[in-house]
Amino acid sequence: MKRKSPYKTTVNPTLVCVILLAMPVRSLAPSYTPHQAQLSRLTDNARVRTALDWFTPNISWINDQQARLTEIPAPPFREAQRAGAVKELLAEAGLAVNTDKTGNVIAELPGANEKEIVIVAAHLDTVFPAGTDVRVRREGSRMTAPGISDNGAGIAALLALARAVQFARVKPQRTILFAGDLGEEGEGNLRGMRALVDAYRSKLKAVVVLDGSATDHVTTKALASRRLEALITGPGGHSWSDFGMPNPINALVRGSVRFINTKVPPNPRTTFNIGQIEGGTSVNSVPYEARLKVDIRSESEEELTRLDSALRESIAAGVRDEMDSARDRSKGKLEWKVELLGSRPGGELAPDSPLLAALRAADEMVGNQSRIERSSTDANIPLSLGIDAISIGAGGSGGGAHSLQEWYDSAGREAGLKRALLTVLGISGVTEEKSR
Ligand SMILES: [Zn+2]
Numbered sequence: 001m002k003r004k005s006p007y008k009t010t011v012n013p014t015l016v017c018v019i020l021l022a023m024p025v026r027s028l029a030p031s032y033t034p035h036q037a038q039l040s041r042l043t044d045n046a047r048v049r050t051a052l053d054w055f056t057p058n059i060s061w062i063n064d065q066q067a068r069l070t071e072i073p074a075p076p077f078r079e080a081q082r083a084g085a086v087k088e089l090l091a092e093a094g095l096a097v098n099t100d101k102t103g104n105v106i107a108e109l110p111g112a113n114e115k116e117i118v119i120v121a122a123h124l125d126t127v128f129p130a131g132t133d134v135r136v137r138r139e140g141s142r143m144t145a146p147g148i149s150d151n152g153a154g155i156a157a158l159l160a161l162a163r164a165v166q167f168a169r170v171k172p173q174r175t176i177l178f179a180g181d182l183g184e185e186g187e188g189n190l191r192g193m194r195a196l197v198d199a200y201r202s203k204l205k206a207v208v209v210l211d212g213s214a215t216d217h218v219t220t221k222a223l224a225s226r227r228l229e230a231l232i233t234g235p236g237g238h239s240w241s242d243f244g245m246p247n248p249i250n251a252l253v254r255g256s257v258r259f260i261n262t263k264v265p266p267n268p269r270t271t272f273n274i275g276q277i278e279g280g281t282s283v284n285s286v287p288y289e290a291r292l293k294v295d296i297r298s299e300s301e302e303e304l305t306r307l308d309s310a311l312r313e314s315i316a317a318g319v320r321d322e323m324d325s326a327r328d329r330s331k332g333k334l335e336w337k338v339e340l341l342g343s344r345p346g347g348e349l350a351p352d353s354p355l356l357a358a359l360r361a362a363d364e365m366v367g368n369q370s371r372i373e374r375s376s377t378d379a380n381i382p383l384s385l386g387i388d389a390i391s392i393g394a395g396g397s398g399g400g401a402h403s404l405q406e407w408y409d410s411a412g413r414e415a416g417l418k419r420a421l422l423t424v425l426g427i428s429g430v431t432e433e434k435s436r
Pocket of ligand 1: 123150151184211212
């Protein structure tokens with residue numbers, strides 16, 4: 001889509017520059033005032049209003065980009081093609097864009113104060129393996145495809161925000177970085193966000209994560225989690241002639257049953273999930289290895305450690321049980337190990353943080369109410385380091401995340417886009433130019 005200048009072309013541009021330079025530029029510092037005051041100061045700014053008005057006439061463009069980008073596969077560790085497409089779109093918006101060592105795409109909107117940075121991020125990766133049919137089916141405002149909402153919705157919103165502020169020539173106080181980041185899902189272990197926070201840490205004042213659909217929540221509490229892999233190995237052999245040899249799958253099953261019987265408290269909420277199990281090569285072979293992957297989460301770091309130990313003890317006991325019941329121990333023994341695949345640290349945003357105030361002001365502006373949530377998102381990394389961060393949905397509605405039936409409905413997505421933009425500008429601040 002071609003961008004139109006918001007300024008009349010009949011005006012001599014040099015003259016405009018001279019006038020603008022001569023005008024006093026008042027700054028709207030990131031606000032600590034009550035919501036209402038913060039809100040009216042933002043929306044008094046003509047350029048902010050122009051940016052807010054950009055969304056409604058451009059909804060079909062936003063929907064189309066979401067569908068197009070969702071159809072570019074982005075399995076874990078293979079996000080480069082989608083990252084390239086997002087980079088192009090951010091560059092088209094007129095922003096300077098670069099790709100960092102990790103593969104994150106970062107577009108910069110320089111602020112009046114370049115020593116302070118606000119990051120707006122949407123993860124580019126999906127949970128779906130290569131070869132998944134990611135074609136988008138569209139019926140009216142509803143789109144169905146794996147990854148369409150998580151995080152097609154977030155990526156589309158990231159692009160829409162970048163376009164809107166560029167179109168309206170919003171000049172923020174703090175520099176805003178629009179980032180498409182990698183490795184949010186699963187074994188990606190938040191590597192994209194880790195790299196971003198690492199690179200900008202000394203200047204970083206806030207992170208706003210756009211993840212999935214909806215406007216009903218704000219994640220301010222980072223849920224701690226660990227991902228573990230158990231591996232059991234043995235000599236392996238023939239199902240008939242080597243019968244009686246200890247079997248790694250048997251041991252894994254024995255250990256798994258013990259593990260899933262582990263008691264977890266409802267409060268602090270603690271969960272576990274065996275998400276993957278594999279091993280063996282054929283039905284008539286004693287397998288030489290078996291492995292399983294487990295995700296454990298808790299509101300308490302202590303419970304997490306307890307579950308981590310429970311898994312190790314269960315696997316050890318499973319191996320012991322299998323060895324004890326093996327009919328022929330002369331045919332070798334089993335080895336086992338449990339490895340940490342990833343760990344997401346916990347953390348919490350202070351209830352009186354300016355970032356939460358900015359979000360609340362934005363909620364009031366769009367007539368929205370949202371509840372505080374605890375979840376595991378890209379915001380875990382900044383929150384664990386004491387940097388203000390939230391994760392919010394990008395508007396519209398959706399469901400079936402991480403399933404092949406995932407859907408997104410763009411009806412009403414404007415409210416989510418405005419909410420996100422007002423939050424970002426609320427925390428970055430904007431320079432006020434009396435162009436009205
Ligand atoms: Zn997500």
